[in-house]
Amino acid sequence: MTRLLAFAAGSLLAGLAAAADAPAVSRPANADEARKQLGLLPDYAAPENLANVTVAVLDTGFAGVDGKRPYLPATAAVVEHYPADFVQRNNLGDPAFQRPFAPGDAHGRLMAQLVWAVSGNKPEGPKFLLLNANGPTLFRRAVKYAIEQKADVILFSGTFEGAGNYDGRGPVNAAVDEAVAGGILWVNAAGNNGGKVFNGPVDVGPDGYVRFRGAPLGTALRFSNRFDESAVTVTLTWNDYKDAEDAGTDKDLDLIVEDARGTVVGKSDLVQVTAAKAAGQGETRNPRERVVLTDLPAVLAGQEYRIRVKSKAGAFGPRDRLRVQIAPAKDAPFADPATGKQALPVELLDASAGGEIYPPADHPGVLTVGDTSASSAVGPTADGRVKPDVLLRAGVARFTGGDETAGSSNAAAYFAGVLAVMRAKAPALTTGHVRAWVRRLDTLAVATGEMPPAPLPVGKAVPPPPVPVGQPIPRTVPGLMAGPNPPLSPNTERALRYAESTLKEPYRPANAGGVIVSTPAGTFTVQRGGSPPVRYTPPGVQPLPLPAPQPVARAQAPDESAPSRRPAPPHAAWTTPTPRQLSELVR
Template sequence: MRVVRGAVVAAVVSAVVGAGLLVTTPSTPVAMADASEITDPRLLAQIAAAGDAGSGERRTQSVDSTSIAVEVLTADDTAVSAAIVRLGGAVTGRITDELVQASVPLSRLNELATTPAALTVRAPRRAGYTPGGTQRAELVPGTGIPGAEIDITNAAAWHAAGFGGAGIKVGIVDYFDLRLWTAAEHGPQPSLVNGHQFCKDTSGFRLCAGNAIVGGSDGQHGVAVAEIVKDMAPAAELFIATVGTASDLQDAITWFAAQGVTIVTRSLGSSYDGPGDGTGPLASVVDYAASLGLVWFNSGGNDALDGYMRRPVPTSLPANGYVDFDRGAGVDTWLRLDAGYSICGVLFDGIRWSNDWYLPASQRTDYSLEFWEPLSSTNQFIDSYNPLAMSEVTGIDLDRNPANGMQNTYDAAQVAGAAPLEADDLCVYPQNIFGDFGGIVFMRVKRNAATPVGAAPDQLEIALGDGLLELGYYDVAGSASKPVVDSKNPSLVAVGAVDPPAGNAIGYYSSQGPTFDGRIKPDVSAPAGFNSVTFGQAFSGTSAAAPVAAGIAALLQGAGLAVPGRSTAALVKHFVADLGAPGPDNTFGAGKVLLPSPPAALSTEPGKYVPLSSPTRVFDSRGTPAPGLGVGPYAPGAVIDVAVLAGLPVSPDSVSAVAVNITSTGTPVTGFVQASPYLAAATGGTSTLNISTAGSDRPNFAIVPVGQGGRISLYLDAGGNAIVDVLGYFQTGAPSATDGRFVAIAPERWMDTRVTGLLPAGSVTPAPVAPGGTATARRLPASAVPATGLSALVVNVTAAGAGAAGYLVALPSGGNPAGTQHSTVNFTASAPAANTAIVPIGPDGSVAVYTTAGTHIILDVVGYITDSAATLATTGMFRSVTPYRAYDSRQPSVGAFGPGQARTIALNTVPGVAGDASAVSANLTVTGPNAIGFLTVYPLVEPATSNLNFGPGQTVANGALLRLSPTGTVVAKMSQSGHVLIDVNGFFLS
């Protein structure tokens, strides 16, 4: 005997929205209809219903006073929209190059179907529904404590430290009964008057009264979701939206963005609208949301038990033959389904065979569905029983209209152009009450005659939104491959459920990947099964897990630790407890969300620079595993926390920042790497180095403030491998120092192998340095750098005119490059490349550069580090600030540089930087230049030096220690047009 889940059932979900939605189908399959015909069974039935006069006579096609709502699938929404207007219709919504929703005169539908850009004309589909709650097994009880998720995720500690998500706006897409909304649990009630409520339903599902949300039987669900968000982020501001269709959902996203919402959470299911590879109308809505800077959290689905199955269909299945659902040697062509407790009976997400999705219509297998129910209760508790004769069953009338006769066959007609998908968002209502649940349905799937069969078996997927598959027939793997959840967009986070919430086991219902194209889902897991004040009992299901993760995102954004969009998603996926198999997996995703200790303020004590005798490699992902990630290369969006002081002879409490060389290698795509203090900067808010060519090696120098525990964080927007070499650190504890102070000078060019007079020691004519050669810079006679009292030079090193790819190593004059494991500059033959370095001086007070490939070498000196013989002073001591983007010409109010243009930029206005700072530690980036060129940044008088070099279209970064003018400004000059970005992470005292 199967066990009905008791009181918890209603808390997982309540009834399905759309009680008036009538799902019908023609009595005769239309498998061989012309490609220009309307073949959607639901739309055909609605056309027939609209064509019935009161007497039952059919209207003629010339009557065009009646219009009908339709969705048109298309790759050209502009052309389809124009056609709809031309035919006298009205466009009510659209998703770019995916879908147009419209109201169209009945008499013009056939013309619309023949429009070249119209791929499919169908009845509107719902954008979502509250997940089904009919279950065979009893969940392990949760903690039974309202708000328990805040302790389980460590959010309570963040609240105690003053972090509650203040200033962050969260949008919730769901169904709401606002009569259940209380100020104590949910905050101020959203309304049209206060601008916190949105409702749009162009489908006729009766979800809205004007622009206001209509509370229905599903309305408890959304209010319970809001309760969780407010538990997690009590200071966040909530905005709510209810929508009917996919295009309505996109309009809600537009509205959210206009209100300043940066986080969206949606705990709804969706019927199939694509092959499970992250494409389709709803996936496009996710992409649209990401383009507006929103991060989206979505419930991962509750289909791992009794909600999803996959069966191969042998190529030997004859025409008009029925699919065998049995796993073994037996034969079962009658799939038993038990209706759920919702008003929809058996709700289908759909039946699809994605292997045919991208084939032409003429090559797709065409299946039709038959629905039957038993006439007798004799075998109602034998789940595996199949009817032995047709006399045991009767058809289920899908449109429930006796005047139309028996309509128990459903066929979307793949050979006529329909996608390899049947029964999407279909409700099947049995009239019996047999079995333990809402009645028994038998489904048969038939391969229609005269349709092709491919060389490989079709993989038939059957997914339910509510109801139960035949006992023991379900599959877990692949159950999460559904719309929104299967999105490829890095700003989408699909959330699985750990239930009981304080445990380490995935909820038995929690859907699992992979997607059709083999990607991992869910992205993370979160607690579910804790008590809900709104429901008055445990709220289980991934519907409860998603808002937990969204609440964590609100805390992170409110603490200034993440910028909106994919960076927030990356940080949420980073702060997890890895469960199950090491690393991300299709059960838990990256792991169970878990906040670290609350953020602490950065040290603002002045520090002196302490160089290491030689660069120390503290992290190399090619051989060193990162927690939760293993050994690289990593996927884009990975976050790595590096203990940069481990093994160094210094206490982390006495270090404010480190000087590092960071190298990106083996990136699968272009992008950037950000190095920032652990838990003390906005992930994605600044950049440290940029990768313009996938797979290339790119190093960059940076001074990075150190966060809690002596750690820095690397955000690998482009993925790949990362290497961190520590050159030295800034030690605090004394207000002044003799050694370790930075003295900025007007940049001086000490070496240029292209120019007579600046040649390296021993050279007499301009020439590239040979492979394996070392060029020693001559100290300028009139240099601002003193002959004594210094330990290192701060230099900018450039490779230009290289004959092949290679790298440079800056080292003390007289030094031996043998055994060096780090590089200063990596270059190719395509364009110059530069990097900054702090290089200890040799016995002659100079430095040298070694090269692995023939190239010209340029060395500019921008300052020096004092030694113990210098005067005791505070000037040149370093103070960290939270990394901050001080300048970005991409802002509409600023604009790109023109060729040769110079701009004066104030840098002493950066938060935390003293007004009289002598210099700043910065990262310079050029993006989108139109030609090969260079950027020079200087205090007042333009020098004959450069800070970074770039090629056309490249994005190139270089760390820099920039001397400021007496008024705290610098001048940035571009030799070619392009954009300039300046990020500041600290300053030097005057």
């Protein structure tokens, strides 16, 4: 059965009259605060042409959207079940396969409301498509439907813990390919896996158990639990997903969760099979195991639960990698009565420093959005790309009905609203334009000292005393590095040149060979000509050799030997370009 639910058409006056008899509608209560923080006010206080923009929100549920209460503009439409001819025409599985929205799930509706609030809450738009993406099959249908309906922006505030090797490929990302290739601005939440993921090689020991690099217990990862009756899901995946769905795998790992005494409290030992065999009872074609733990007792420090992985079949080599994720049902920080400090109810003590992005947020063509909270997931991706692409300041969205939402889902919804406003103003806006603006924000933040440039390790040494920005130096400076100077990354060099060019003329005398620019990442001499900047070393200090430069636009791999260290934010916090800046950006 096909159900296409659209809000009643007709005049705005008729819609308002019908709404007068409907129950009260819960709306975002701090939307103006968010709009101001995003840089939309005052320039975009009354955005125009929003009726020309279509935003497709892909989610698992839109509870409350029933056509009677004006949560969204009257042009919004809900699609729970996709037409059979549409499914057949696009080869999107068995048309008889249908899955409803998750019962009582209002997440999608709340996200759509945030998009509308940020874009101005105007009755004329944007137009919303609220599409059922409850599972991989319906996700692919939702993407294709959005493409056929000529969506301008797609918002997906979710990720899949499987369906890919975290390198931007796989069956889920294959559906994304067509959307981004067609010019749709895809906005994806980074996820809230910050500090909840371990990445490492599949290093199988003589006893068959995987040895976790950097973990104190060697063959076990530890997670704490500070509350009784906790619910925690532990998921293991390894990088043997193929681009085609259900392609199967001949590599088999088992997932075991034990208490500190070695008693098994949960286990997943599905048999992995190849595509040549139909998966039967207790079998799967996916390189994934999952343990759902309920009513988990609290444990004291030093008595943490342990996650172990055992190899059952397949030849694992140097290229094989695994990922372990914990997902507590309740993960809001609380005040630890013993220390008075904020603590997490459940914590993966041996988490990796980054590498937390899941499909389709790992896709190179999507705009992955995170926030500045510790729970927001960060990259790099498995193939070394920086993620997220956009960073918003963390904040809580409060609704008049009492709902509160936070995390990267909020950030993605806010950003989708920003893009709706920007595309309404500049219809030619592309993902490339957005990335260019992010680079400009990063460059400015580095130049003003608000964030460091890309990491440039200089060895372990006492840093030189700070040098005032703009201090003139003679043409010949004692202590400057002799010999060839390794090139800086393009972003770092641009930032340094921007800082030099913005200095007042008195600080850039004609007889000086350059100026000293001090940044959080180090102090550099920037020449006035075309010579590349070089690291400045004060007189009498032995210069340190610089390492080979990192590949451009690639992030360093997570440091698995220091699992508690969180990486620095990859970007400056977003602020929306002014109409003039937007016009210059989109030419």
